[in-house]
Amino acid sequence: MTTSTITSERQNELAAMDMRDAFFDEIYRIARADSSVVFLTDDMDAFSLRRFKKDMPDQFLNIGVAEQNLVNLSAGLAMSGKRVFAYGIAPFVTMRCFEQIKVNICSMRLPVTIVGVGAGFSFEFDGPTHHGIHDVPIMRAIPEMNIYNPSDAASAEGIAKRVHVAGEPAYVRIDKGTFPVLSDTEDDFSSGYRIINPPGDVTVVATGYMSSRVTAVIESLGSDASGIGLVDLYRLKPVDASFESDVITPSKTVITLEESSISGGIGTIVAEMVAESDSHTKLVRLGAEDRQFIQYGTREWFHSINGIDDESLASTLRQALQ
């Protein structure tokens, strides 16, 4: 297998690109080439969608604030030969219409991608209704669902391509803002995870926004953190069987890190794999506590009260290395 690297020019371009733009611009290109692509939203906007709406008005529809109908319409369109993207705020497009997704999309394996914006605590001042911390556990309960959680513009763009090619039920939760490119290796995003630093005695398995955060924390620790493995898990379901031999077996301790409920997110996903493996790997799970946060503050403040802010992460990593 040959691996090629992304040019520094391209890396700079991706690092300057909002994750939503990376994802939606790719969907734009896909829809330009495939007239069966239809984009529906429950009245959620994104700057990069305006071009889609303007250039392909016959393939774009704001159906209003009605998530159950959003998913039912998506099912009807997909049953009639369309490839559908249905976009809204993460908790609403997963929970309000859970049964519609389970029955009308997944049980018939229709080519519909649910796109949720607002992963984790990114809607920081809007309260627990807007927090995207239970969407992954809920979507994970549906057998046929593929769940993606991109961590940078490169993975967002790559995942957009993957879900279109696959033509299966998918849930993609995207973040907003710009993120450093985590890997300079060209990737078709088929494996579900990227090994950023090779697994070692201590390996961090992170996803989404937290992959970026912990990358920065590891860098800030300098030589103290040499030997810490880092894996970006961007496909949460299914996880390739190779994850066990690639990540769990070589690690004495695996630390999962997510901006999602510790109950049902990647902490649970990796715990299940560790429990069923032959390894004696120790597992530490970091993420949002198993509760609803009827609190308001910045994203960083939410991280601090959950022990996943940069300072807490640095401290946890130092302890794990001892």
Add this chain to the structure above:
Amino acid sequence: MTSQLSISDLEDKARWVRLQSLEATVRAGKGHLGGTYSCTDLLVALYYADILGLDPASPDDPGRDRFLIGKGHACLALYSIFKDKGMISQEIFEEFGTSGGALGGQLDTSTPGVEYNTGSLGHVLGIGAGIALAARMDRAAFKAFVVMGDAECYEGSIWEAIVFAGDQQLSGLVGIIDRNRLSVTDVLEDDTFFNEFPNKVRSFGWDCIEINGHDFGEILAAFESAKQSDKPVMILANTIKGKGVSFMEGGVKWHHSVPNGEELDLARIELSPGTAG
């Protein structure tokens, strides 16, 4: 292919569908006869009076009209129709209600002619709206015919679809409400919900036609009118739960009871060929 049947032929066919549903229910010891019988005449009209234009040899034809039913527990009427049309065999039909059998108490797409997996109420009109939207996007002529139970209309998602289809003026969507006035445990009389129902639907941009859901003349006229409309159309079909078997008509008990003994004998007599409906 379908041929035009007279109203008398359609009545005979409906009686046959009810008898098949009865025998399958008795054989399996389970089934939902009451709600099957209330919509049987509507289904027979759709499938035998050239409303859907179904080609049994090609049930997946992309240009076909789509038929969806929310109250999937009325599946035995459809299984009977599919058997009659040669889409499923007698052997498959007899698997109804057996463990691991091909035909269950709800419809799923593994059965030829079934468009979607039923079981959860309130989804079906929105799916039909999606199909009608796809037809409009593709400038295709097919329509979505969607049967719902009246109790099902209490689901909010039905109203999300009514608002959407009216707003979009989806003329490819025809809703049919089996207004049998009985839910699983209760009587749904003309309360605030169904009071002025046609005008409520019209106010969202739909045509609404109220008919006797057991009168083939009225049923066919409503379907023909719906095909010509430039709006989404809701047909409010007043029906009788258990229609066709005297002791079942209008009884809550027959939502999912199975007749035996003298009741079974009487039901068989009333559904036998040539009996006045």
